[in-house]
Amino acid sequence: MRRTSLFFSSCFQDPLGERLHIRDRVATLNGGDQKRVWLAEDFTELDPSSTLSPLEKALFCVEGVRQTGTYVAVVRSRHGSGVDLAADERTQASFFELELFEAALLGKPALIFILKGAELSDRLEGLLRLLAPAFPGLSWTPLDEEEIYRRMSQLVEIMDRPWRRLRLNSAAPSLRRASDQLTGQRSQRYNPSNDLPPFQFLGGRLDRSASMPSEAVVEDLLGRASQEPSHHIRLVLLWMALRELMGAPPGTPGSQAYELLWERALGDWTRSGAWYGLHGHLLMGCLGSLGSLARIQARRLGRLASPHGPLASEYYSIAKQLSLPRLRTEILELARLHIDAAIYEGTTSGKLAIRASIHREAGRMPEAIEDYETVVRLRTDEGASPEGVGEAKSELGYALMLAGARRRGLTLLEEGDELLTSDPPNGFTVRAKRKLGVGYFRSGAPQRALRTLADAHHIAMRYGMLDQIGKWERAAAWLDRRLPRFGRGSSRGVS
Secondary structure (H helix, E strand, O other), X not given: OOOOOEEEEEOOEOOOOEOOHHHHHHHHHHOOOOOOEEOHHHOHHHOOOOOOOHHHHHHHHHHHHHHOOEEEEEEOOOOOOEEEEEOOEEEEEEHHHHHHHHHHHHOOOEEEEEEOOOOOOHHXXXXXXXXXXXXXXXXXXXXXXXXXXXXXXXXXXXXXOHHHHHHHHHOOOOHHHHHHHHHHHHOOOOOOOOOOOOOOHHHHOOOXXXXXXXXXXXXXXXXXXXXXXXXXXXXXXXXXXXXXHOOOOOOOOOOHHHHHHHHHHHHHHHHHHHHHOOOOOOOOOHHHHHHHHHHHHHHHHOOOOOOHHHHHHHHHHHHHHOOOHHHHHHHHHHHHHHHHHHHHOOOOHHHHHHHHHHHHXXXXXXXXXXXXXXXXXHHHHOOOOHHHHHHHHHHHXXXXXXXXXXXXXXXXXXXXHHHOOOOOOOHHHHHHHHHHHHHHHHOOOHHHHXXXXXXXXXXXXXXXXXXXXXXXXXXHHHHHHHOHHHOOOOOOOOO
């Protein structure tokens, strides 16, 4: 798929299937071979005669949003038709909605215009209001076609001039600065032992225009997501499932039959979102999905039932992104309180591994190493899977490396990497490679370090494990593309 500066999306007008006239005008901005704007009609994959299924076409459009720099949408009245999964199964989420969702999820710079001449349908307005917090560039004032085209032409001109685009990009805050700002603004104190987390998925907003869910559609989408190795695609499928469920909001009459499906969908979203890097106080982040999950479980069980282990892991991940010492200390303390509550309910190697990582991030290395050693011993004695033992050895080796025990640490890092042989690779494989690459650097083997970090980068990019890509992996991948001796694409699972 070719890369473009802008992705242009629009709802069709009536009669059904008739495209907005402005699409023809936007097409002229491409100017022959120079493709500035992503338009669906430019791709044979999206022709009516294409052999791709409706779901495959929808995912193709979503990939287009992911590959472009800026998202622009023009809406008129219709929300669009749902995506067919089978002959008798159609989702409530439309092609347009999935494009809009992807732009919101990735935080794409975006402009959304409402075209004069028609009233927004309840379904379309409900969608826009649901995702409005993710789109500061959404204008609720209807504009005529001439004004929208003028603004789009200006945007294309900016994107055509590298120095102007660079100025726009340089104004964006760094990840750490953005995390500091967002956490400082939205973080709230609470007692994990007595209170539910104060955050919810989408800020607790739901789309009341959605119709009652189809259990068959939700089950189908959750099943497809569980089999999908790419987190890019998995999150799209899970979003479709969650949108289906919004027709039966938790706690409303008739919603009890769907509560277990809500729990599955939010739990799967949290796990996939964690590997995707959806950490922090985000509209669709893991913290919000865990807060919503806690409320549903508390209502169903009739008691406080926070998922303390996952919440501890999430706060630990948030703390790693922060640069302000006060904020880091505060968030790590929340992580510690949650993991203590989880361990109080029963000790497992997984919970001890989370506590060890919290200790390590807080600088308590002896406590971290002690917990990591216990995890290795427990998993070895209990006959855990090779992947489980490999993950534990990798984490212990990394902690020992940081503590100065380089030889033993590197040995454990290599042993852990050898044990993580799942096909396709999972996030633990990538994380182990990242830490092994750091181990090679610290042990004076820079070429091996760069090759290992480049392998980690390629796997993470292919399977959407964006949480596992840092500046060292990006630098190694950049060198790997330019220095053939580093062996691009040599790792397991990379083609």
